Amino acid sequence: MGELRIRKIQEFIKQEVSRIILQELKDPRLGFVTVTDVRITGDLREATVYVSLFGSDEEKKNTLAALAKANGFIRSEVGKRLGIRYSPQIGFKEDQSLDYGMKIEKILHTIDNGE
Numbered sequence: 001m002g003e004l005r006i007r008k009i010q011e012f013i014k015q016e017v018s019r020i021i022l023q024e025l026k027d028p029r030l031g032f033v034t035v036t037d038v039r040i041t042g043d044l045r046e047a048t049v050y051v052s053l054f055g056s057d058e059e060k061k062n063t064l065a066a067l068a069k070a071n072g073f074i075r076s077e078v079g080k081r082l083g084i085r086y087s088p089q090i091g092f093k094e095d096q097s098l099d100y101g102m103k104i105e106k107i108l109h110t111i112d113n114g115e
Contacts, residue, residue, distance in 0.1 A: 006040060014038040016078050017049055029066040031055045036095040040088060047088040050095035067092045
């Protein structure tokens with residue numbers, strides 16, 4: 001499969017999943033969610049959607065549970081909109097790069113102030 005096609009499909013899935021979460025899911029457990037990245041296998045069978053979550057650990061856990069419960073709906077909607085033969089299995093993972101970046105920023109700030 002062409003690398004360019006895979007990148008286009010990843011970007012399309014990212015946009016559509018973001019739109020579905022924002023506009024179509026009505027689960028009260030959903031907190032503030034941002035889709036940060038999508039990685040799809042070369043055969044287009046599995047997609048991992050990385051989401052940035054905000055809130056307490058309990059709220060993050062509830063949001064991931066709500067996304068897992070809505071997985072079938074999200075997969076079918078992405079499949080309809082994507083227009084390919086097989087819609088990929090979608091899995092959600094928390095993107096912790098923002099938390100990691102904030103931790104590094106705090107350490108650098110502490111070093112800069114000589115504390």
